[in-house]
Amino acid sequence: IIFIILSLLSVREAIFDVLGPVTGLRVLDLFAGTGAMGLEALSRGARECVFVEEAPAVAKTLRENVAALDFEAESRVINASYKQALRLLVETAPGAGTPNGGVPCAGSEPGPNIVSGTGSEPGPSAEGGAGLESGSRAGSGPGFDLLFVDPPYRMLSEVEAMVTPVLSSLLSAEGLAVFEGDRATRVTFSGEPVFDRVYGDTRVVMIKMRRNGC
Numbered sequence: 001i002i003f004i005i006l007s008l009l010s011v012r013e014a015i016f017d018v019l020g021p022v023t024g025l026r027v028l029d030l031f032a033g034t035g036a037m038g039l040e041a042l043s044r045g046a047r048e049c050v051f052v053e054e055a056p057a058v059a060k061t062l063r064e065n066v067a068a069l070d071f072e073a074e075s076r077v078i079n080a081s082y083k084q085a086l087r088l089l090v091e092t093a094p095g096a097g098t099p100n101g102g103v104p105c106a107g108s109e110p111g112p113n114i115v116s117g118t119g120s121e122p123g124p125s126a127e128g129g130a131g132l133e134s135g136s137r138a139g140s141g142p143g144f145d146l147l148f149v150d151p152p153y154r155m156l157s158e159v160e161a162m163v164t165p166v167l168s169s170l171l172s173a174e175g176l177a178v179f180e181g182d183r184a185t186r187v188t189f190s191g192e193p194v195f196d197r198v199y200g201d202t203r204v205v206m207i208k209m210r211r212n213g214c
Contacts, residue, residue, distance in 0.1 A: 011199045025145035035062045037148040042071045050076045052085040090169045143172040150180040177207045
């Protein structure tokens with residue numbers, strides 16, 4: 001059990017080392033559990049986080065964790081299935097029903113400074129601090145700047161089919177989606193993979209959305 005916990009902490013730390021600064025970003029933690037990824041983002045300066053958790057007991061613990069860390073003002077917990085939450089978030093997103101979800105194409109905005117990579121873990125500092133351009137990206141149009149998707153691995157194909165059609169509505173112009181799966185996972189979510197690496201038994205894939213006409 002201790003080894004599993006240390007492995008999870010190691011993967012989380014590696015993800016944020018690659019992302020770099022997240023100050024001012026809007027975050028969606030789609031399979032939040034007790035909130036580890038979203039709370040980590042908030043602790044590093046993210047502007048806000050929406051947590052989605054289906055199990056009532058786990059959602060209760062999540063709310064308690066948010067309160068204990070004094071992040072209630074920056075947090076919203078949705079106690080619903082990820083499908084229900086996606087429907088709600090897409091319907092209430094600015095520009096819903098318009099091309100690219102109303103999100104402008106990236107032009108002069110600097111994109112994420114993430115170094116593409118594949119293979120096994122070389123150590124947290126291997127990316128040389130590469131990450132998101134937090135200052136210029138925060139609030140760059142409607143949608144979330146950072147989306148975490150870490151479903152039960154058996155559900156990954158189903159989740160990919162559900163998330164792909166709405167990804168452009170969920171993400172801001174330069175938003176990134178971060179997916180976790182087992183080491184054999186192969187996902188694209190119809191986006192552009194900008195990072196792909198295996199950490200132990202876990203594969204981490206970071207995807208930037210391709211937008212029509214961009």
